[in-house]
Amino acid sequence: MLNKVTATALEAMRHVKDGDTVLIGGFGLAGQPAELIDALIERNAKELTIVSNNAGNGETGLALLLKSGCVRKIICSFPRQHDSYIFDALYRAGEIELEVVPQGTLAARIQAGGSGLGAVYTPTGYGTLLTEGKETRTIDGVDYVLEYPIKADVALIKAYKGDRWGNLTYRKAARNFGPIMAAASKHTIAQVSEVVSLGEIDPEHVVTPGIFVHEVVCIEGEAA
Template sequence: MLNKVTESAAQAMSNITDGATILIGGFGLAGQPAELIDALIERNARDLTIVSNNAGNGETGLALLLKSGCVRKIICSFPRQHDSYIFDDLYRAGKIELEVVPQGTLAARMQAGGSGLGAIYTPTAYGTLLAEGKETRTIDGIDYVLEYPIKADFALIKAFQGDRWGNLTYRKAARNFGPIMAAASKHTIAQVSEVVDLGVLDPEHIVTPGIFVHEVVHVGA
């Protein structure tokens, strides 16, 4: 009987090793898989590359992961905010690498990774510092920058409901990057507020089908 529900967040982190690339969902704190991140910190894998929308808020979740010293590099769109002081301190001290990617490009690169595309052309960042050293091309009179897919060893995402096959639904804005991250990783771990029986989820409401999900962790509301 196929059952992807994992006993605990700690167990779900057991396969994460040093040097892994991990996609972490969330738009700020909305949809951030906080319990999975806490378990990742306890796992204490080192030299990680993290791909997320931002570089953490305050001293919780993603910011706490950076503070733990587990992260070698972060790829994100918004590294600096009013409460991103942990990232700021690490970056200024040369203790973390940063790759800034415009938000739409970040999403498109992950979509390309999940769709099996070799690369994409985007007009975003053409003529800026972010395009330096990258291939460019003019198509129909518009200048584009070549960007390569983002794929990862693991994705940590937050969903609302999940079943034992790994089918997921999301709650409003908490959906954000979850679906595309699930498709772009080799091993997706989803924390859910509710685990429901097979057949409860309306197929029309399932955003991420179980084929993209490998483990489901119930963390409550």
């Protein structure tokens, strides 16, 4: 019987190895798989490359992961916010590498990774420091920059409900990067608030099919 439910978040982290690239869902705190991140910190894998929308808030979740010393590089759109002091300190000390990617380009690169595309052209950033040295092309009179796909060894995402086959549905804006990250990863771990019976999620409401999900961890009482 196919059952992708894993008992604990820490058990799910057994797949993370030193040097892995890890996609982490969330838009700020919305949709951030905090319990999975805590388990990743406990796993204590080193030299990780993290891909996420931002570089953490305060001293919880993604920010705490950076503070743990497990991260070598972060690829994100918004590294600096009013409470991103952990990232700021690490970056100024030269202890973490940063690649800034415009948000739409970040999503497009992740989606390309999950779709099997070789690369994508985008006008975003053309002629700026962010695209120096990158291949460009003019198409129908518009200047574009060539951007390569982002793929990962592991994705940590958060959904509202899941079943034992790994089918997922999300709650409003908490959906954000989850679906495309699941597709772009070799091994996707989904944190859910509830595991429901097969068929309880209307097929029309399944956003991420189970084929993209390898493990489901239920964190009861945690709002999506």
